[in-house]
Amino acid sequence: MKSVETEFKCQGLCQPSNWWWYGDITTGAPTEGCMIAMKHKFSGSAGIAAIVMVIAIIVSFCLLACTCGQICNKKE
DSSP states (O other): HHHHHHHHOSSSSSSOOOOOOOGGGGGGOOOHHHHHHHHHHHHHHHHHHHHHHHHHHHHHHHHHHHHHHHHHOOOO
């Protein structure tokens, strides 16, 4: 939690609290929650991650179909 709070300059998950857990309290109260800060940080790479996941699912399905085909077509 300390690394998230210091890297994203946030505190709390959805709603920020009135103080920092690990930050300097003289800088003022946190202004945004960490979920919103992480969403802003990773929004650019989320589309690429979704494309990679779809490709991985397609490849996994093809491998599953090939494996089932080998099992069902045993030569006598």
